[in-house]
Amino acid sequence: MYEHSIRTVTTQTLRRMPYYMHQLKLLQNENVTTVSAPKIAERLNLNEVQVRKDFAAVSSSKGKPKTGFLISELLYNMEELLGYHNADEAILIGTGPLAQAIITHEGIQNYGLRIIAVFDTVDDNIGSEINGIKVLASDKISNLCRRMKIRLGIITVPAKQAQGICDQLIAGGVQAIWNFSQVHLSVPEHILVHDENFAASLAILSKHLKK
Amino acid sequence: MYEHSIRTVTTQTLRRMPYYMHQLKLLQNENVTTVSAPKIAERLNLNEVQVRKDFAAVSSSKGKPKTGFLISELLYNMEELLGYHNADEAILIGTGPLAQAIITHEGIQNYGLRIIAVFDTVDDNIGSEINGIKVLASDKISNLCRRMKIRLGIITVPAKQAQGICDQLIAGGVQAIWNFSQVHLSVPEHILVHDENFAASLAILSKHLKK
DNA sequence: TAGATTGTTAATCGATTAACAATC
DNA sequence: TAGATTGTTAATCGATTAACAATC
Known part of the structure; x- marks a missing residue:
């Protein structure tokens, strides 16, 4: 073979x-x-x-x-x-309902992804746990990424904070970003950003309904 | 003009x-x-x-x-x-974390979408409330869609139930489906299905990381 | 053998990008 | 006027689909 x-x-x-x-x-x-x-x-x-x-x-x-x-x-x-046999390690930023949904999503573990750390920008959330994972302060992102050789970051923070978080991920050496925020992220050439944009989806759906 | x-x-x-x-x-x-x-x-x-x-x-x-x-x-x-000035009415099926995330999503109301009813297939969840909306039994889907002239259905149920729910939506006269289940839905020609497939997204991301 | 199915080359289709004249 | 920007036509690119010979 x-x-x-x-x-x-x-x-x-x-x-x-x-x-x-x-x-x-x-x-x-x-x-x-x-x-x-x-x-x-x-x-x-x-x-x-x-x-x-x-x-x-x-x-x-x-x-x-x-x-x-x-x-x-x-x-x-x-x-x-698709790498289901050797899981990618990722970090997740944000602790809102969408972050919760991603972490608890039945499929995601099976799809070769392991979320090994969660971060948030909101002080009150730091230190709390989400699905058994302790929430860390977002200023530690690039450090942890570098130390753990993380290559994928998942962004679920609000629009205003998204680019800042993105920059920290890049600084940490991340190679790909799964972007659930509703804004465009500017990144260097070699970084892949995959957008999960609900507004864009709704645009397509509601246009179809207008006929 | x-x-x-x-x-x-x-x-x-x-x-x-x-x-x-x-x-x-x-x-x-x-x-x-x-x-x-x-x-x-x-x-x-x-x-x-x-x-x-x-x-x-x-x-x-x-x-x-x-x-x-x-x-x-x-x-x-x-x-x-995009119809932000006259909102589309939609129903949501499923009450899991993803359903929660969609309902509470800041953007969605602003994007011209109003979720007016929530359904579930799990008996225990029926009658409970999610974000102030009472959860209905899924066998009432096509009836309510027809009565309220609903044209968009949002599916967040597990793979096995997705096609069945889809069929009920179609029977109720829905014109478009926002599909968060991880499976292909078979629908008539004129119906639009927009897939939000995390597995597909991860496939693209993890392929990028394998280089 | 006949027929389903494969693999491949060519044609089509849709979207993006390049080139360029028109205009404020 | 010069130059930025528009609108449009043509070229390119990538992906899908059609056509067809090869094979089990």
Whole structure:
């Protein structure tokens, strides 16, 4: 079993990956062992060529004409690709309801993420616990990131504080930021910011309703 | 002041809208009255032509060479476009931490959304209150949607229940679904599903970290 | 063999970016 | 006037989809 694929895994492919995994697991639970791209495409309302290309991009071995792909192998390859087998460590900033929701989210641990520290800017919250994790003062962010080699920061603070927190994360050597604040963050070239912007989502939804 | 623009507002344009609005408000707070596309582009790390086209798509009057656009007008046009002036009514299904975070989210009311009812599938939660809203049994969903002419449903229930809830929303005549469950929802052509998939987001982030 | 499915090359589509003339 | 900025047309880019030969 060697590398054969030169197809690149694009962001769009990555985005579809969890949906594939869910379908594969459902089939696995029915004791099915192989599956074809068209079958998965139909279940997910996707184009079959797209699914085939996605599978080709992640699978460690080729699919068999007439049979398809080995489910267990595909699943393993996807989990490996997404790092489910070796969790990323992250810190979370903010202690509001959204922070609570993220920490307690059933999925997140399974998705290869471990939140190892929580910070807040509000004095009153510092020292309290959230899901068993002690809340630290935000001025310790860059220090802890550096010391623990943290590479992912999750921002849930209000708009006004977001860029400041972001800067501290960058100073701490963080490589990627999951941004739940509703504002644009300015970062150096090589840093990835992934925005989770409810206002943007609502913009799309409410435009659809205006017809 | 009449319609002049034939430029269509794409999904991507809509997605950027809240970021523009935030910048415009910041400038307005500094008593600035006009702004150019390149200025906003620089602040948001976007291409200036893209911003200019976006502005042209939403603005009710043309920009002036050398001056740019009137901030107050642009803001009004954007708010109008996104329906901030006449709120959509929505129902929310689920009472977990994520549901709590959505209901209490500072922004959401301002973004032209009013959550008028909350449902849950878990018997123990029914009748309790969440943020002052009484939690109803999920078998009443389609009825209430129809009666109140609800057009947006927000799904925060676990994966297994998501499609069932979705079907009830559709049966109730809902036109759009904001899907926080981690699974694909099958819906008729004309219904819009907007996925908020944490697993997909993490897939993108953790891939970036693997380099 | 026939037919489902694969992998790949080419065509299409949509969005972004570049180029440039018009204008205040 | 000169220069910043607009609006628009054309070029580029990336992703999706169509077409089709290869294969089990």
